[in-house]
Amino acid sequence: MSTEIAVGVNLDEANRRLAEASPAEILRWAAETYGDKLTMATAFGPEGCVILHMLAEIDPSIRVFNLDTGYQFAETLELRDRIAARYGIEVEMVRAARSVAEFDPDRCCDDRKLGPLRRAVTGYDAWISSIRADQSAHRARADAIGWDAKFGLVKVNPLLKWTKRDVWAFVVTHDVPYNPLHDRGYPSIGCWPCTRAVASGEDERAGRWAGQAKTECGLHSLDSSQL
Numbered sequence: 001m002s003t004e005i006a007v008g009v010n011l012d013e014a015n016r017r018l019a020e021a022s023p024a025e026i027l028r029w030a031a032e033t034y035g036d037k038l039t040m041a042t043a044f045g046p047e048g049c050v051i052l053h054m055l056a057e058i059d060p061s062i063r064v065f066n067l068d069t070g071y072q073f074a075e076t077l078e079l080r081d082r083i084a085a086r087y088g089i090e091v092e093m094v095r096a097a098r099s100v101a102e103f104d105p106d107r108c109c110d111d112r113k114l115g116p117l118r119r120a121v122t123g124y125d126a127w128i129s130s131i132r133a134d135q136s137a138h139r140a141r142a143d144a145i146g147w148d149a150k151f152g153l154v155k156v157n158p159l160l161k162w163t164k165r166d167v168w169a170f171v172v173t174h175d176v177p178y179n180p181l182h183d184r185g186y187p188s189i190g191c192w193p194c195t196r197a198v199a200s201g202e203d204e205r206a207g208r209w210a211g212q213a214k215t216e217c218g219l220h221s222l223d224s225s226q227l
């Protein structure tokens with residue numbers, strides 16, 4: 001499939017048109033373009049919470065889901081309830097077909113994140129992610145609107161050009177609910193077996209899969225023209 005025309009939309013043209021657009025403008029474009037064929041995945045990071053704040057104003061009916069691996073922190077799960085209370089957005093919990101029987105870091109993300117994500121986006125034309133270009137070299141290669149060949153739909157990255165500082169400024173200004181673990185040395189939060197607090201000066205993702213070669217769960221890694 002051409003990466004330029006996807007689900008009837010010329011992605012190069014869309015990116016040109018949205019080159020100077022704000023995250024809210026990108027989200028509004030996505031909501032108007034894809035309607036009920038647009039969905040969003042969130043792990044309740046500050047970026048995701050910022051997007052949920054914006055979606056509450058743009059279109060709170062957009063279906064949002066969380067990949068509930070069974071290993072999320074209690075603080076993360078509680079944040080789901082705080083988001084629902086604040087915005088009226090009930091984030092759907094998408095679970096793996098198999099129960100948490102044993103921890104196998106080689107298969108675990110495949111079973112608990114990639115497989116469930118693949119099922120969760122089936123039938124949708126586009127999904128919203130909250131990656132930022134400054135998080136890693138390969139995320140820096142993403143476009144605001146791109147073809148996600150791994151999952152077979154368009155990927156919308158409204159916060160691509162924002163920095164961590166931009167995100168937190170928005171959180172503070174708008175009193176957006178966030179995970180309290182961020183105040184306890186966890187800048188990036190995944191599953192508890194694979195996340196540790198980071199020391200001052202360490203990279204913000206240094207606490208994810210620390211001690212392993214792995215740096216991404218595979219949801220946003222490149223095996224295509226788009227992240």
Ligand code: SF4
Pocket residue numbers: 069071104105108109110112113190191192193194217
């Ligand atoms: S982050 Fe760790 S616990 Fe979570 S799905 Fe991946 S390997 Fe499993």
